Amino acid sequence: MAPRAHIAVYKSLYKSFGGFAADVVAAIDQAAQDGVDIISLSITPNRRPPGIATFFNPIDMALLSAVKAGIFVVQAAGNTGPSPKSISSFSPWIFTVGAAAHDRIYSNSIVLGNNVTITGVGLAPGTDNDGMYTLVSAIHALNDTSAGNDMYISECQDASNFNQDIVRGNLLICSYSIRFVLGLSTIKQALETAKSLSAAGVVFYMDPYVIGFQLNPIPMRIPGIVIPSPDDSKVLLQYYNSSLVKDETTKKVVKFGGVAYISGGIKANFSSSAPKIMYYSARGPDPEDSFLDTADILKPNIVAPGNYIWAAWSSLGTDSVEFQGENFAMMSGTSMAAPHIAGLAALIKQRFPLFTPSAIGSALSTTASLNDRNGGPIMAQRAYSNPDLNQSPATPFDMGSGFVNATGALDPGLIFDSSYDDYMSFLCGINGSSPVVFNYTGETCGNSTMNAIDLNLPSITISNLNQSTIVHRTVTNIGSNETYSVGWSAPYGASVKVTPTHFFVGNGEKQVLSVFLNATMNNTIASYGRIGLFGTQGHVVNIPLSVIVKISYNTTAG
Template sequence: MAPRSHIAIYKALYKSFGGFAADVVAAIDQAAQDGVDIISLSVTPNRRPPGIATFFNPIDMALLSAVKAGIFVVQAAGNTGPSPKSIFSFSPWIYTVGAATHDRAYSNCIVLGNNITISGVGLAPGTNKDTMYTLVAAVHALNNGTSDANDMYISECQDSSNFDQNIVKGNLLICSYSVRFVLGLSTIKQALETAKNLSAAGVVFYMDPFVIGFQLNPVPMRMPGIIIPSPDDSKLFLQYYNSSLERDEQTKKIVNFGAVASILGGIKANYGNSAPKVMYYSARGPDPEDSFLDDANILKPNLVAPGNFIWAAWSSGGMDSIEFQGENFAMMSGTSMAAPHVAGLAALIKQKYPNFSSSAIGSALSTTASLYDKNGGPIMAQRAYTNPDSNQSPATPFDMGSGFVNATAALDPGLIFDCSYDDYFSFLCGINGSSAVVFNYTGQSCAPSSSDRVDLNLPSITIAKLNGSRTVQRSVTNVAGNETYRVGWSSPYGVSLMVTPTHLSISSGETQVLTVVINATMNNTAASYGRIGLFGSNGHVVSIPLSVILKISNDISTSIGTGSH
């Protein structure tokens, strides 16, 4: 994202035992002492801290100190989606990034002899396109020394000594992909080694029906191969194979393997996918209710970025993924892949606007985010682990924050919403009973007048319990040339909206205040969404998502029912 950036790396977690919050805090503090401009943190707390408000977990407070030092902090949202309220960190000084797809895909297919084509995964070469190869299941190619043909582990093709090379040679070897592969007890790499030792033409992995909801990354294969990730497709494949076997009527032994197939291969990318869409595993908002704080009214995630099937440099000695051992590049998925995209773009913004605060960088990214996929339709969000593309609906701000990151627009935002460390400090002081905790972390005492929380100047508006009417103010600062803006909006369902002024002329460097009056017009306990847009005469578009959950008193709902509104 930022090719000329300098990268400092701090190791705080280990594959063997994980790590502790204290290790991550030490790494954050060291980075701040070293003078970094941006922290990319693919780590989130694994639970809410007991006995204190969400914001006071040690990692978030260490990151607040980093923000005080002028550092922009990017954090992965976590892979605990798609359930609502599945994000663990809601601090407004942290920029939280969810994962979305891009339109690059590696599609592998196997064509069966009955003219059925089944899609699968695998960064593998194809077989000779003009040739159909005989399919042989591992359990039907055992040598005389292999005693138990029903041993489920044999079907995983992990040991070539179990099989008869004369049966497998020149054919496609069929292996099962069980939960042992997910756990790392069996590997694709070892199965490929088995196929190579047996002189197979390629390998076909079918999915064990017990492996549900597991997303396969495109695994590199140095010989023709494919993994069929769908249990239903795997069942279809096995039905064809078993129905094509010819057996001796008396001995029931196989006398002919009748099933044939060819593998098309999956090395070349295609770009036909509808994208972006929010991945099912990407953690979602809104902020869970906190007994220490009525409602934080903070939108999370802040936005989404490419996080699925991401190519990146990889150490050939890296042990984190068995399938990518010895490789120089790897393809991974998760919000941990999305966060570095945004960190790199933040570096480019910092380069262009060296005086931008952390919140100004976040504002530039948020207000310019895209709301539409590449076909002009709404960005969709997957809502289930199984068959995610069949269980999706338009993404809400609690799925995607402000939208999908727009790298070009973020470098020319027009207007920004700015927040200072003092604003965040006042926010924390406004939490009932927080004074001692705030002092413990910051060394600063809360002022007596800070008992009411400030309305943070965020590039979004989130009201979790709207009871009647609420007035919200936001300050915008012009970081471009003199410009005139027209203000428009769409109201959430059950809510009336008024924004003033409706037009503003704002000089370069000038700050002006927007006043937003939000009124409940009907009883609706489900979240509803709207948007405020500022449209500049020089082409700048500033977009502000609005999320409202109503909590209407009996008096108001009665008056609504009698038609007095």
């Protein structure tokens, strides 16, 4: 993403036992001492730490210190979507990144003898010339001495359990259970089994107990496919079982009637609709917090490519058995999306060396794209199962400001800037926070009344709009002199007015915008609008607006 950037790596987590917040804090502190410009964290805590408020956890406070030192902090949103408030990165000084799909997919499929096609995953070659091959399940290819010795025998981990005469030249069907997820069984070993038995290829069906697990396209040296859907796996097994001919007396298989071929998944397909928000990408706005009803902070901040991402991989790495010996790997998750943003932030920092961390985040946010490659709205997947059949237009709580626009971020026109002191005032404004702030920072709180809504963020989020309110935002022109006109769309249940509606702002000058919101109708769920600033030099600044209207009425006795 930033070819001339220097990369510093700090190891704080280990595969065998993970790590602790103290380890991550130590790495953050060391990076700050070393003078890095950007910190990228493809990690999130596995639980919300206890305390006065979510923001006062050790990692977030360490990152606030990094921001004080001028470091732009990027963090993965977490892979706990698609449920609301599932975000694992929530502080306003952290730039939180969700995961979206790009249009390059590696689709593999198996075509059954009854002309049913089942899609799956696997960076594997197809079978020769699309000819049909006999399907043989592992449990029907056992050596007589192997029967009943291993309850996991269908996972094809040991070639000595199977009769080569039955398997040779056929497609071997193996099961994919939770043991593969845990690393107790591997696709690599199953492929070795198939190869030693001279199988034409391998077909893995999904155990119904493996639900919602994101399968990466796994490299395979022989024809193979993993069917990730339990429902599709049932279709395969029903066809296979219905095609068997068994001896009526012994119940042994005397003929394997099911046939199929594997199309192969090595060649990329670029016809997919993209970007779209992946079902696993964590959603905002804020986490549940016993101390705060909400913080009125938009999360995630943005989305970036995070699904099926090719990246360099150490051939000696042991973190994933399936990629051992490989120089590249393809993985999915918000952990893949965050480094995209870190790299683009490096490019922005190179172009604008004096940009503060919040200015970098503003440039990325206000220029983000709102449409997919076909010009329609960006869609968000809403379910683990059949995610492409359960999707609807993405909201700011799915995608933040939108999908990152690398070119636009390098020429944002206007920026929204916030300082370390602003974040401190926000923390001090939380009831009972003064001793906690002092404990973490050594600084004493004054009489701060700043709320999250008062932070100069490139978004407006109001979780409890009762009657009316005024929100102020200040923009700074980092481009040439320009005149802007202001337009907006109001959320359902509220009216919006922005002043001024037109303004001229010179290079380096600031302009205060006043946003008047008036509740018109109760609405128990969030509704969304948008404010747009349109410059005469071609700059467009987008500000997402998210509101929940909760009107309360005073009554008097008559």
